Amino acid sequence: MRRFLGFVKKEFLHIFRDYRTLIILFGIPAAQILIFGYAVSTDIKNAGVAFLDLSKDETTQKITDKICSSGFFKRTENLLSYNDIDRILKKGKTKAVVVFEENFGNKLISEGKSSISIIADGSEPNTATLVTNYLTAIITDFNSQLAGPATSTSPLIQSEVTMFYNPGLKGHFMFVPGIITLILILICALMTSVTITREKEFGTIEVLLVSPLKPAQIILGKVTPYFILSFINVILILLLSWLVFKLPVKGSIMLLLAESMLYILMSLSLGILISTVSSTMQQAIFISLVGMMLPTVLLSGFIFPIRNMPEVYNWLSAIFPPRYFIIIIKNIMIKGTGFLYVWKETLVLAVMTLIFIGLSVRNFKIRL
Amino acid sequence: MRTILYLIRKEFIQIFRNKFIGRAIFAVPIVQLLILVPAVTFEIKSVRLAIIDRDMTSESRGLINKLEGSGFFEVKYSPFSDGEANNLIAGDKCDVTLQIPSGFGKNIGTGTAARIMVSANAVNASTAMLSWAYLNGVIRDYNSVVMEENINTNPVTPAPRIMIENRYWYNEMLNYKHYMLPGILGILVTAIGFLLAGLNLVREKEVGTIEQINVTPVRKYQFIIAKMVPFIIIGIIDLAVGMVLGKILFDVPFEGSIALLFLGATIFLIAILGLALFISTLSGTQQQFMFIAFFFMIIFILMSGIFTPYESMPGWAQAFNKVNPVAYLMRINRMVMLKGSTIQDISTELWSLLIIAVTFTFFAVRRYRKTA
Numbered sequence: 129m130r131r132f133l134g135f136v137k138k139e140f141l142h143i144f145r146d147y148r149t150l151i152i153l154f155g156i157p158a159a160q161i162l163i164f165g166y167a168v169s170t171d172i173k174n175a176g177v178a179f180l181d182l183s184k185d186e187t188t189q190k191i192t193d194k195i196c197s198s199g200f201f202k203r204t205e206n207l208l209s210y211n212d213i214d215r216i217l218k219k220g221k222t223k224a225v226v227v228f229e230e231n232f233g234n235k236l237i238s239e240g241k242s243s244i245s246i247i248a249d250g251s252e253p254n255t256a257t258l259v260t261n262y263l264t265a266i267i268t269d270f271n272s273q274l275a276g277p278a279t280s281t282s283p284l285i286q287s288e289v290t291m292f293y294n295p296g297l298k299g300h301f302m303f304v305p306g307i308i309t310l311i312l313i314l315i316c317a318l319m320t321s322v323t324i325t326r327e328k329e330f331g332t333i334e335v336l337l338v339s340p341l342k343p344a345q346i347i348l349g350k351v352t353p354y355f356i357l358s359f360i361n362v363i364l365i366l367l368l369s370w371l372v373f374k375l376p377v378k379g380s381i382m383l384l385l386a387e388s389m390l391y392i393l394m395s396l397s398l399g400i401l402i403s404t405v406s407s408t409m410q411q412a413i414f415i416s417l418v419g420m421m422l423p424t425v426l427l428s429g430f431i432f433p434i435r436n437m438p439e440v441y442n443w444l445s446a447i448f449p450p451r452y453f454i455i456i457i458k459n460i461m462i463k464g465t466g467f468l469y470v471w472k473e474t475l476v477l478a479v480m481t482l483i484f485i486g487l488s489v490r491n492f493k494i495r496l
Numbered sequence: 497m498r499t500i501l502y503l504i505r506k507e508f509i510q511i512f513r514n515k516f517i518g519r520a521i522f523a524v525p526i527v528q529l530l531i532l533v534p535a536v537t538f539e540i541k542s543v544r545l546a547i548i549d550r551d552m553t554s555e556s557r558g559l560i561n562k563l564e565g566s567g568f569f570e571v572k573y574s575p576f577s578d579g580e581a582n583n584l585i586a587g588d589k590c591d592v593t594l595q596i597p598s599g600f601g602k603n604i605g606t607g608t609a610a611r612i613m614v615s616a617n618a619v620n621a622s623t624a625m626l627s628w629a630y631l632n633g634v635i636r637d638y639n640s641v642v643m644e645e646n647i648n649t650n651p652v653t654p655a656p657r658i659m660i661e662n663r664y665w666y667n668e669m670l671n672y673k674h675y676m677l678p679g680i681l682g683i684l685v686t687a688i689g690f691l692l693a694g695l696n697l698v699r700e701k702e703v704g705t706i707e708q709i710n711v712t713p714v715r716k717y718q719f720i721i722a723k724m725v726p727f728i729i730i731g732i733i734d735l736a737v738g739m740v741l742g743k744i745l746f747d748v749p750f751e752g753s754i755a756l757l758f759l760g761a762t763i764f765l766i767a768i769l770g771l772a773l774f775i776s777t778l779s780g781t782q783q784q785f786m787f788i789a790f791f792f793m794i795i796f797i798l799m800s801g802i803f804t805p806y807e808s809m810p811g812w813a814q815a816f817n818k819v820n821p822v823a824y825l826m827r828i829n830r831m832v833m834l835k836g837s838t839i840q841d842i843s844t845e846l847w848s849l850l851i852i853a854v855t856f857t858f859f860a861v862r863r864y865r866k867t868a
Contacts, residue, residue: 146781146784148779148787155791156787164798166810167809167810175805175808176807213665217666218837223807236656241658245662246660246661246663247662248664249665250664250666250670251830251835252805252830254675255805257670260662261629274656274658285559285609286611287631288612289628290613290615291618293618293619297621301619326783406516410695414691415520417790418691419524422680422683422687423532437534437537438534441534441535463586465586
């Protein structure tokens with residue numbers, strides 16, 4: 129045991145000697161939380177809109193003003209002909225063009241209807257949908273004001289909506305759990321796989337192998353410091369999201385921390401497994417960063433809900449551990465549900481941990 | 497010039513000597529592209545609905561039928577109490593619950609307003625908003641049907657109407673695959689070039705082989721160029737293969753000039769590799785480099801506008817994106833591939849990227865010390 133503690137101490141020294149790594153280790157989560165919180169938003173603000181006004185009357189002017197003063201849009205240009213639409217959309221600053229037909233105002237009065245077309249840049253589907261919806265809402269609003277109170281009949285069915293768990297519809301509720309999941313698996317897998325392959329690549333592992341330490345102790349000793357550091361990281365992220373975004377843990381914090389420990393353990397054993405199959409650090413880094421980053425972001429349900437994907441992905445994403453942890457953490461943190469709601473996911477993570485450890489033990493070579 | 501060619505050859509041998517890396521450079525992006533592109537979508541396939549119908553009249557059933565008929569909603573459960581409905585949301589068995597109070601049908605019949613209560617699981621705010629918008633649309637439709645039925649008892653004069661029609665250019669069906677392919681491809685190319693080029697240089701430092709170069713008359717710029725060129729070539733090949741696959745499998749259109757796209761990609765690669773080499777001249781170990789690279793990559797990618805619109809970012813984020821090469825690549829890729837933008841349309845992006853590329857490369861050459 130004393131030998132083992134000495135070894136753990138040596139590993140800690142390795143880590144603390146390189147203060148830059150340590151700064152980054154705690155800096156990444158903090159920076160990400162802030163970026164996601166403040167920079168990444170799917171709302172529209174000041175989206176560029178151009179107008180092609182073939183009528184140029186009082187009504188079209190009013191609609192144009194209403195759109196520009198809404199705060200969502202800013203005018204980029206007034207176009208003169210249909211041929212300009214393609215030119216301006218290709219520049220990329222303009223997201224949509226609003227076209228008023230000829231004699232717009234007159235038709236509206238004499239025939240009782242006139243038409244507007246909204247041509248949106250579909251190369252960015254999300255923005256295109258949002259911009260079209262907002263524009264439609266503004267124009268519809270104008271229309272109902274125009275109609276006046278005399279003719280408007282209030283709708284018979286009125287619906288009231290309650291947004292559960294997240295009444296303010298904030299993005300934080302989605303990205304804080306996502307970032308914890310992403311950061312933990314990447315950092316844990318990366319760190320462990322790199323520190324073990326490093327000893328392999330430089331041959332220092334031989335020194336360890338001939339020492340009286342058992343292979344299991346070596347691995348455990350390598351992993352313990354990262355376990356502790358990652359756990360501190362979890363607490364840090366939770367504190368940060370609580371202080372900056374006022375996002376408290378709704379459920380039992382002990383349960384959340386226990387689940388995080390399980391997840392860290394799983395990520396560390398994944399890192400060990402990666403180190404047993406790679407011979408150089410480059411290879412280990414390649415697998416744990418290039419190989420895992422995008423699938424973790426995209427297939428875990430972090431940003432894109434799995435249920436919206438084609439059916440196969442339901443099965444495919446089942447082999448990615450982050451998927452389960454996101455469910456667990458969302459349940460405990462945001463919904464405040466207990467262990468009863470997450471025991472299945474917990475079991476899956478535990479089984480995965482055992483599989484990774486089992487495979488690593490089988491692959492770990494005592495001789496070089 | 498001959499020196500550079502020899503050095504480049506050496507780099508290629510070094511890269512491909514590691515069998516795993518040699519294969520992974522091409523296999524990983526292709527496999528990820530094939531798997532990830534179809535997965536990424538904001539579209540909602542179906543919303544799972546639980547309905548508490550306390551009314552049980554033909555009107556309430558009419559509304560439920562309308563919801564089921566819309567194609568968006570699947571009525572999964574019909575719980576009897578609020579508690580039961582809340583449990584369904586907590587257990588993630590349904591997304592939205594709808595409560596129709598008793599008296600709903602009667603109120604509609606007499607022309608007084610009837611209330612219904614909707615609760616949505618809003619952990620994912622954007623999905624919740626979309627589901628709510630769909631639901632509202634169906635309710636509005638149902639409303640107008642009911643009003644038309646009532647029209648005899650309660651006549652309304654038609655108001656002037658503005659008809660709105662909308663069209664999406666360049667991607668009429670709003671196919672997400674067309675949007676995501678250029679983006680994901682860009683990220684993969686970035687990740688590979690950035691990591692491997694940087695690691696390559698630091699590794700030589702860490703293992704000590706850089707000494708052997710340092711004692712030769714190879715100039716500093718020659719060394720940096722030789723470290724860069726192989727990864728530019730690899731990046732371009734990855735890009736080309738990815739695009740061909742996109743065209744064949746996902747039918748992603750290619751409207752613009754291929755040469756223009758590759759020009760943009762080459763300048764981008766120089767910029768990103770310049771930065772990678774600059775960082776690696778500053779770091780002593782591969783581990784250090786990796787963390788700094790990881791930090792930059794995550795920030796570059798998340799802020800680049802790959803998932804969220806660039807315009808909705810606050811001012812400081814847009815200012816940061818002026819030096820973010822990935823943000824330029826995203827725009828160039830998408831504009832040229834999907835819209836057929838020409839060199840005039842993207843000249844600002846190209847020039848900015850070029851300035852970034854020259855600056856980073858200059859720093860890398862400056863910082864690289866031949867003396868240990």
